[in-house]
Amino acid sequence: MVSKRYMASDINIKKPSKAPALTVRGPRRRLRALGLSALARAIFLSNMVGLLILLIGALTLNEVRAGLIQTKLQSLYSQSELITSVLANEATGTGPIPTLNVQDARQVLRLVDWPDGTRVQLYDYEGILIADSAALGTGVEDLPMNPPQIAQNLSMMERIESGAQSLVRAIPSVKRRRALLKRDLNEDIRSALLGEPVAGERYDEGELIAVVNYPVKRVQAVVGVLTMETRDLQAIVDAERASLAPIALLALITALLSSLALTLFIALPVRRLARAAQIVTRSSDNRGAIPDLSGRQDEIGDLSITLREMTDGLYNRINDIANFAADVAHEIKNPLTSLRSATETLSSAKTKAQRDKMVSIIQSDVMRMDRLITDIAKASRMDAELARESDGPVEIEKMLENMAQLYDQTAQSDRPTVRYLSADNAAGEPIIISGVAEALGQVVRNLIDNALTFSPPGGHVRLRVRRGAGEHAEMAVITVDDDGPGIPPDNLDNIFERFYTQRAKGQAFGAHSGLGLAICRQIVRAHRGEIYAENRGHEGAVSGAKFTVLLPLYRE
Numbered sequence: 001m002v003s004k005r006y007m008a009s010d011i012n013i014k015k016p017s018k019a020p021a022l023t024v025r026g027p028r029r030r031l032r033a034l035g036l037s038a039l040a041r042a043i044f045l046s047n048m049v050g051l052l053i054l055l056i057g058a059l060t061l062n063e064v065r066a067g068l069i070q071t072k073l074q075s076l077y078s079q080s081e082l083i084t085s086v087l088a089n090e091a092t093g094t095g096p097i098p099t100l101n102v103q104d105a106r107q108v109l110r111l112v113d114w115p116d117g118t119r120v121q122l123y124d125y126e127g128i129l130i131a132d133s134a135a136l137g138t139g140v141e142d143l144p145m146n147p148p149q150i151a152q153n154l155s156m157m158e159r160i161e162s163g164a165q166s167l168v169r170a171i172p173s174v175k176r177r178r179a180l181l182k183r184d185l186n187e188d189i190r191s192a193l194l195g196e197p198v199a200g201e202r203y204d205e206g207e208l209i210a211v212v213n214y215p216v217k218r219v220q221a222v223v224g225v226l227t228m229e230t231r232d233l234q235a236i237v238d239a240e241r242a243s244l245a246p247i248a249l250l251a252l253i254t255a256l257l258s259s260l261a262l263t264l265f266i267a268l269p270v271r272r273l274a275r276a277a278q279i280v281t282r283s284s285d286n287r288g289a290i291p292d293l294s295g296r297q298d299e300i301g302d303l304s305i306t307l308r309e310m311t312d313g314l315y316n317r318i319n320d321i322a323n324f325a326a327d328v329a330h331e332i333k334n335p336l337t338s339l340r341s342a343t344e345t346l347s348s349a350k351t352k353a354q355r356d357k358m359v360s361i362i363q364s365d366v367m368r369m370d371r372l373i374t375d376i377a378k379a380s381r382m383d384a385e386l387a388r389e390s391d392g393p394v395e396i397e398k399m400l401e402n403m404a405q406l407y408d409q410t411a412q413s414d415r416p417t418v419r420y421l422s423a424d425n426a427a428g429e430p431i432i433i434s435g436v437a438e439a440l441g442q443v444v445r446n447l448i449d450n451a452l453t454f455s456p457p458g459g460h461v462r463l464r465v466r467r468g469a470g471e472h473a474e475m476a477v478i479t480v481d482d483d484g485p486g487i488p489p490d491n492l493d494n495i496f497e498r499f500y501t502q503r504a505k506g507q508a509f510g511a512h513s514g515l516g517l518a519i520c521r522q523i524v525r526a527h528r529g530e531i532y533a534e535n536r537g538h539e540g541a542v543s544g545a546k547f548t549v550l551l552p553l554y555r556e
Helices: 038-060 062-090 102-111 156-169 172-180 185-192 233-282 299-348 352-388 396-410 437-454 516-526
Strands: 118-124 129-132 198-204 207-218 221-230 392-395 417-420 432-435 460-467 475-481 530-538 541-552
Touching: 038 233, 062 102, 062 118, 062 198, 062 207, 062 221, 062 233, 102 118, 102 129, 185 198, 185 207, 185 221, 207 233, 233 299, 299 352, 352 516, 392 396, 392 437, 396 417, 396 437, 396 460, 396 475, 432 437, 432 541, 437 460, 437 475, 437 516, 437 541, 516 530, 516 541
Parallel strands: 417 460
Antiparallel strands: 118 129, 118 221, 198 207, 207 221, 392 432, 460 475, 475 541, 530 541
């Protein structure tokens, strides 16, 4: 008889090999059309995919499950080693040939306090079941390994979890793993009867269990096999999953609300802007269709502002082109009319003086048309170049100095001189502006040529540049002034209009096309600057004209 009661406990022994980890991938789902924009679908899909991966990872609980199985196997291994040692001492007799005594073995098993969820079975050397912990206290010698499960009414959350588990089990890699670990009790017992323990996780009728088959030995003779298993693994994993259910539900609600908010505040406004842009392209009457979202104070608000400005700029450009074409037609028609009249008169001229006069008029008109066409081509080319070129740093002081030297070297004896007057630069740093060097050079040349036209012989044209102050602190201020008669006060703005001409005293009609200052304004505005004209003098006495150009400083 056994005189003391044994407690199953953990003992530090060798550990069975760790089970390989599962790799689970979420099932592929086909997203049905929701009638939303592509951006909205992308928002929902990105949020849902991330949430789906999180949920599948929470459902599989690979790390928790693997650690739980390892702990259970260690515990079962330790208990099996202890119980088989007691069985070897108390239930194998005292004779020279060890045999397993059934009654003594059952008595030993009765005295052990087994943990809940653990089942123990004892097999003799021939693999016949001789004791079962589930039957020892009932008077029944044998019970089936898998007692019938009682059907339960599942809650909604349990049904969702069950469905998710079914999806996970349908994954091919999971199927293969479950088939590989399917329990074969007879094979495990035969292997243990050879003298080495057999332990690991198994799937028995679809249920996950941890099982240890430990040989009962006296000295080196194997007299039986003790099988210990626990079936509470799934219940523990299910409890872990259930604890994650509220968090998963909260994550799902958060993902849906986040997707909805992103759709309402990003996708739909972008869609409104796209539809408005389509409407605007159909007719200039709809140029105000683009909504003003500047109140959002974000990138979409900036986009709406940019689209509105771009639309206004495009339609202004279209209107300018239409007006420009009309002005060109009008300006060309004048010399053509003069040419026609002169040629008709030439054929009927009777004297050489009359013919010479008509020829002179024809030559003048031809030169006028040539100059006009050249300036028109220059204005059109400049517009295209400004749209194509990108801004860069321009050292404006060096440009003005070189421009003054060029005019001075090519000046005739009776022509006004061009001087660059360097300003006091307290900072000692060069003044660098942002722009296209060729276009800005065209502005300076046009202003100098205009000043030379109105300056008297022996007069001066002065170039200056300085840094702006006050509201123009981020600008460079360029001035070009002359010693001419000045500009009529009523024409200070009109001189920048296309084909506007003001003849200098004694100058022939048609000597200018009226496009020089218009080109200057076009280039300066394209550089986000300003240009204006004024008269210089003192106490009402006009001593010349002064043109001022404001251009933004270069910032890296």
